[in-house]
Amino acid sequence: MDGMDRTGDDDLFARLKAYEGRPATLAGTGKDPVNLPMIRHWCEALGDTNPAYTGPGAIAPPTMLQAWTMGGLAGHTTRTPAYDELLGLLDEAGCTSVVATDCEQEYLRPLRPGDEITFDTVIESVSVRKTTKLGTGYFVTTRTRIHAGGELAGTHRFRILKYAPARRKKAPADTRPRPVVNRDNAGFWEGVQRHELLIQRCADCRTLRFPWLPGCDACGGLDWDTVRAAGDGTVHSYVVMHHPPFPAFDPPYAVGLIELVEGVRIVSNVVGVPYDKVRIGMPVRLEFRRYDDELVLPVFRGELFRGGLS
Amino acid sequence: MNVGDELPVLEIEVTRTLIVAGAIASRDYQDVHHDPEVARQKGSPDIFMNILTTNGLVGRYITDHFGPTAVLRKVAIRLGAPNYPGDTMVLTGRIEAIDGPTAVVRVTGDNGIGRHVTGTVTLTLPAGGTSARGTS
Numbered sequence: 001m002d003g004m005d006r007t008g009d010d011d012l013f014a015r016l017k018a019y020e021g022r023p024a025t026l027a028g029t030g031k032d033p034v035n036l037p038m039i040r041h042w043c044e045a046l047g048d049t050n051p052a053y054t055g056p057g058a059i060a061p062p063t064m065l066q067a068w069t070m071g072g073l074a075g076h077t078t079r080t081p082a083y084d085e086l087l088g089l090l091d092e093a094g095c096t097s098v099v100a101t102d103c104e105q106e107y108l109r110p111l112r113p114g115d116e117i118t119f120d121t122v123i124e125s126v127s128v129r130k131t132t133k134l135g136t137g138y139f140v141t142t143r144t145r146i147h148a149g150g151e152l153a154g155t156h157r158f159r160i161l162k163y164a165p166a167r168r169k170k171a172p173a174d175t176r177p178r179p180v181v182n183r184d185n186a187g188f189w190e191g192v193q194r195h196e197l198l199i200q201r202c203a204d205c206r207t208l209r210f211p212w213l214p215g216c217d218a219c220g221g222l223d224w225d226t227v228r229a230a231g232d233g234t235v236h237s238y239v240v241m242h243h244p245p246f247p248a249f250d251p252p253y254a255v256g257l258i259e260l261v262e263g264v265r266i267v268s269n270v271v272g273v274p275y276d277k278v279r280i281g282m283p284v285r286l287e288f289r290r291y292d293d294e295l296v297l298p299v300f301r302g303e304l305f306r307g308g309l310s
Numbered sequence: 311m312n313v314g315d316e317l318p319v320l321e322i323e324v325t326r327t328l329i330v331a332g333a334i335a336s337r338d339y340q341d342v343h344h345d346p347e348v349a350r351q352k353g354s355p356d357i358f359m360n361i362l363t364t365n366g367l368v369g370r371y372i373t374d375h376f377g378p379t380a381v382l383r384k385v386a387i388r389l390g391a392p393n394y395p396g397d398t399m400v401l402t403g404r405i406e407a408i409d410g411p412t413a414v415v416r417v418t419g420d421n422g423i424g425r426h427v428t429g430t431v432t433l434t435l436p437a438g439g440t441s442a443r444g445t446s
Contacts, residue, residue, distance in 0.1 A: 031337075038335070041334075041335045042335040042336070042366065044331070044335070045328065045331035045332045045334070045335040045363070046328075046332060046335070046363065046366045046367055046370055047322075047370070048366070048369075048370040048373075048374075049374075050370070050373045050374070050378050051378050052373070052378040052379075061366065061369060061370075062369060062382040062385070063362075063365045063366045063368070063369035063370075063382070063385055064336070064366070066336070066362055066365075067335070067336045067337055067362060070336065070337035070338060071337075072337045072339060073339050097352050097353065098340070099389075100360070100361035100389065101361075101388060101389050102386075102387070102388045102389070103361050103362075103365050103385075103386070103387050104384070104385075104386035104387075105365070105384065105385050105386070106383065106384045107381075107382055107383055107384070107385075110381075134353070135353070165352060165353035166353070242396065242422075243355060243394065243422070243423055244355075244423065245355060
């Protein structure tokens, strides 16, 4: 979340900056007093079994502080025009998305069932325009003071990034990346075009090698010929790609390290079986798949084990 | 308990249920925390955990370890890589400072795509030591 843009000609920033110090909420009140059912729901959701949050002497989990101030689906009526204006300016500028980035809370006294909550929020700062992985926008920091029964119970500093989502690269990127073809591997890709998977073989020591290399790892020999793979293999190892998604790929999908019957291994997609059914040792069979006008790739069709594993 | 002591890790399975239940329990109805379709329209691959849930899990991590008599004084967190459904977040903690009954713990939470959260928790422990499991 780094990267700063120059601010010299950022008129919007100057307008946003003017809101620093202005109230975002005045005399807000909690929708509900601190109460055991909401505490219990919180603890259930988060798997928090701390006995301090149950029973007659229960306190609220301190980290619930902000929850007591939330407007919920109905929203708050105590939000000031200043804060709405600030967000509106950002919306107009295309910064329509929001993500929370920082939360700093201080707990001055425990909240107990029955405590009535009041709070005030001030717009503490607006950052200069920042470019992040998510997009370009502004960090807005607010500070809230939460009172219970007239007594300061906690403070809460909250930072959001209000941003214009970075446009996802599409169009030409919807095609798969091209293989890098050079003098050392051109013969392999020529074979693929003919639907042949060619393995290099050292002309001196006859050792098979894959991927293609200029020389033999076993004897250093520079002369070679090729052997056409029969097409049978097994999954030696694999990973399932979930995230991040790349253009032209549709996760989740399985990437296999396939051991060919000839003894060499090749990285490729395992197709024809669900990504979560791919297993080490699964028999696979070579086939060639056309992805677009130019690109043909060797892939391996898996066969589900019969019986046994499921 | 000494400066430099590491807390046992806590693994949190980031299920869709946890994300939605945490959002609703914190009264956060932002659509990106419960509606995958809208989340995708907004450029996210899926729904993701809200900051209040992360904050609560960091608090739970500390009180799970130090016991119910520990009192949280400050929790400050910063979010990075989002918690998407199907991921696992691994929380780790290290005692950074001790001053009388007050301890400061540095917390990190990593998921499959990176560092979800870094934070600092300040807590006080009752006189006569801690009821922490596995420490003395």
